[in-house]
Amino acid sequence: MQRSRQAINREAAEVIGIQALGWLATQDDILMAFLGATGASMDDLRRGATDHAFLASVLGFLGNDDDWIRAFCDEVGLPYEQPMLAMQMLAGPSMMHWT
Known part of the structure; x- marks a missing residue:
């Protein structure tokens, strides 16, 4: 079961990265x-x-495949967008957005 979307802070992002x-x-x-x-x-x-x-790189890698990210989120009970929000928080300003 998916939990409702929550705001991501640094601590929550770290937990998701470790998970x-x-x-x-x-x-x-x-x-x-x-x-x-x-x-x-x-x-x-x-x-x-x-x-x-490193944790941001793990989250980014998992985000390359929809099946991987869904399997991870389903196992730990996260909404599907949470890992990418956590990755952005952990990567900080080094993550450039060109879109």
Whole structure:
């Protein structure tokens, strides 16, 4: 069941990023794709839980595939737009919008 949309603050964004990292670690095929696409190692995954930029990259990667983002959100009970809002909060001003 989906929760209603909530505003995203830094703390909520961090929680969503950590949830996404944990979910990613349980999805062998998606995890291997992430590691291959980013060049990250398993050690980077372990350290990444405290790095906002890394958590933003996890959320951005999951957002590349609608099925992945839906599966993640369904498992943790988030509205589908929350991961992208969290990614934007974690990435901060480094995330440029050209549209």
